Structures are given as C-alpha cells and as structure tokens.
Amino acid sequence: MTSFEPKDISTGKLHGYLLSAVAPRPIAFASTLDADGNPNLSPFSFFNVFSANPPIMIFSPARRVRDNTTKHTLQNAEAIKEVVINVVNFDMVHQMSLSSTEYADGVNEFEKAGLTMLKSDIVKPFRVAESPVQFECKVNEIVKLGTEGGAGNLIICEVVKLHIDDDVLNEEGVINQQKLDLVARAGGSYYTRAKKGFFEIPKPLSTLGIGVDNFPDFVKNSMVLTGNDLGMLANIERLPTEDSVKAFVKDLGARYPNIKTATHRQKHKLARNYLSFGDVESAWKILLS
C-alpha cells in the first residue's frame, strides 16, 4: 500500500489520483447562457444524480488547478440560475470533447462542435438536440468549496423537465440502456463506453442471504472459490437440506459416474461452473456433497 495525506502531495498529483480512482464518472454536458444571452456548452464529470424526490443533480466546475481561474459555465449559472444537463452518448463523444476547449468568452460551443441548439420548454438555455436525454434544470444553490486552484463549486440543480428520445425507450416506456449507449469519464485521456462492459447482478434477496459468516469452514476457506463466488453463494436464504443434496448427487451420478470419486478441489471447480451460470442452489449441493 502507498499511503499519504492530501496535504503532503501537490494538488495536481492529488487531482490525478482522484480522477483515476473515482471512475467511471457520468458526464453532464451543461448548456448555459451568459447575462447577454450568449450560449455556452461544456462537459463536466464531477457530476451525478443525488435524489429523486426532489430530483436533484449536482455538477462542479472546479477552479482550474493550473491558474485558479473559473469556467464560463460557473459564471453563467450564477448569473442566470438555469442550466440544461444533456447526457453524452458514443455518437457525440468527439464533439463533446471539442467543446471542452477553452474558447474565449462569448464563443458558442454549439457552433464550434457542430451541435444543434434546441429551445427548452421551461428554462432559457438551449438543449443539445443530438443528446438522447435532456434535463431542464433550475439552479437551487451554488456552494463554493474553496478559493484555491482545484476548488470545486457545487451547482445544485433541480430537474424541472425531462426529455427522452423515443428511440431509446422500449414499449413499456423504460430506457433501453444498450440503445442509450452512454460514455463516461475516467482518468487521464480515458473514457469508457458503458455498454461494452455491461453485466447484470440480480438484486440481493429481500429475505436476506445467509452471509459468508454462516458458511461451513471448508467453503469459507476454499482455495478454489473467489471473493465473487463467495458473494454469490452467500446470497441464498438457507443451505439446501441433506435430502436435497443426496437427491441431486444421485441424479448427477447417473449421468456422470465420476462424480462419486471427485476430490474436494474438483467439486469446488464444478461449483464455480454452476455459479458462472447463476445456479447458486446447485453450486451449494455440489459443495455439500
């Protein structure tokens, strides 16, 4: 382990660690207007949703580490108290990246990036027509976290209207996340395309899994089973009964006579095999046989 306190390293170095370790981060493609009505568009990955009722999102245009200046988006949010947060999908990722260029005050990043301004229904800033989900927001509060370079500025937004592209909704009106095809930010120059890494984990049992603390020692201390295997095995309401284990092994033995002479190690590997298909019950029966 390499350990240190933030005060003992430079802000730049700390910033790098935070960006790599807290990732992937969703991207707020924030559209604002300055006091004269000039549009601004810029991406922020210090961003997330924090509440559904009221629907609150927060993003943070931080003071620049390099020269302690602030971003136009912050000045605009202070002046106009409205913002449209647009999500970023794979089809627009290069245009989004370009719009993070530090163009001069008053330059319209919609035009620079070749994106389309779409009038909002409730707030004054424009939506990004190409974005598959757009949130019109009122700015409830802006919280300054510091005054030095690297200090964040929390722009606390309340969603007042949502717009969802019908192409990403299924027949039940639910968002199809494969079609949504979001990208997110990681450290350095890395982005990640969410759907390339999708996997599903069923919600934990509301009836409460038995937990690893209730495992027999030979399972808890297995040299074959991984942490992920233990986590899956723990999410079962009760261990299978002795009778059900006997019935399972008898049935299996009829098909695979070798099972009767299997070693512990072989059984644990077979259990892993069942787990890879999500069959926790059978994995336990093999382990307990």
Add this chain to the structure above:
Amino acid sequence: MTSFEPKDISTGKLHGYLLSAVAPRPIAFASTLDADGNPNLSPFSFFNVFSANPPIMIFSPARRVRDNTTKHTLQNAEAIKEVVINVVNFDMVHQMSLSSTEYADGVNEFEKAGLTMLKSDIVKPFRVAESPVQFECKVNEIVKLGTEGGAGNLIICEVVKLHIDDDVLNEEGVINQQKLDLVARAGGSYYTRAKKGFFEIPKPLSTLGIGVDNFPDFVKNSMVLTGNDLGMLANIERLPTEDSVKAFVKDLGARYPNIKTATHRQKHKLARNYLSFGDVESAWKILLS
C-alpha cells in the same frame, strides 16, 4: 421525444429514469461505525468526487422510495462524522452487491460478505482490505434534500488520507486504470466494467481547434462524415495549406493512381479511414484535394 415534468410521474418511475440516464455512476463502498462501535458497510452510487483542493467527495444515502426509511450509513455518519470510502473493482463486485442487503441494525456486512476489516490510520471506521483504493474521510456536513421517500442526503466528505494498492501503481507512481479494473452502476440490475469499454481521446488543443463553424460547407454537410468525425476534424489549429494538400495528393497518387478520379463520396470515406487512426491532418488533405 417523450417529455414530462417530474411532478407528473411517480417517484418510482422518475427514479428509474434518473438511474438509467445518469450513468455509469462510480460506487462508494462506504464503511461506517454506529454509536456503539458496530461496523457497517454499504455501497452507494449517488457518489462522485467534486473538488481536489480541498479534496471533497459526496455520496447520498437516499430515503427509500418504498417506505421512506433511512439507511444505517446515514445514521452512522450523523453520529460519528467519519467514513471510509472504498472503491469497487471487478474482483469484489458480488461481495459488494451482497452487502447492499438490508440486514438488521448492528449486523456486520464485512462478515456477511466475507470481506476483511483493516484498521484506518486517522479515522475510526475500518477500511476494506480487498479494495485497491481507500479514502479515509471526515464528514464536513450532511445536507438533507427533502423529507419524502426518494429524498437524498448529501454526505459531504473531506479526504484526510489515501491508500493505494501498489499493484495498481506503475513505476511513475501513477494509477494503471486497466489494473484498477473498476466497476460502476447503471440502471436496473446493470453494472459496467470500465476497462471493457475504455477508449482514449487526446485533450482538445490548447491552441484552440478551428471548430465546425469554420468548415467549408461541403465538409460540414457531408453525407458520409459523422458527428464524431466532425468533432475530430474541428480539433485542428488551422486547415492545411493548398501547397501541402497538392504535395500530399501527388505522393498518394504515385502509390494509388485511382485517387485522381475518386468521387467526393470516396474521398470522404477515405478521410474517415484516416480519422479512425487519429490522423486528422491527412483526413483534411484528402477532403480538400
């Protein structure tokens, strides 16, 4: 477009939209202690970093949409004002999921999930030994965003010590994000494994890209080039000179005589080919030839 105001749909439905559309979300695996010193461990994806100086992270244990109850983590953070935020990698994702089970007050999720408690240096809550990056934090403030089911509670944390597994650091002391292998949360039962979707985009030019607004019309309105292509083409300081275009085409013509009779469409496709290798300069030369 399907459009609506939050007040016109149920909190549950709105919650579902927010979770699918603001994604992938990084995961705070939050370790706390109750007033009696009992450990608690639970994952939260309403989470991000918001500032490097001071180093501020926020996560939100929201009031449950179902029954408007609050989570042990919130009560513990209010009582003890300290938390350890552990990042979640692929190797521990099933154990993390299990620990989100709503076990009774006082149940130790470290034991349930088979994870190892590691003493912290500065704060009282334990670190998760299996996590590759652990942040010891003081709780600066807790902001309640509402009183109904679905209301968030911002736990505003300041990092007082970082611990990074040496296995994920390269020789320069920088985090190798492939090795870190983080997972993040999306909507429904979806997670994403960040490194499966990694791609890189070089930072926009500090010398300012010309922008799509300065493109010749036949490029801006191309039927072949995508938004991503336009974004890449816009990130160039100036268009290549007429002379450099001629030299490029002459050189290319020597190798590929067909280029002299290529249609606009064929040239735009060839430009896309150069862009796919990040060669913006050559893409422009083909387009302008």
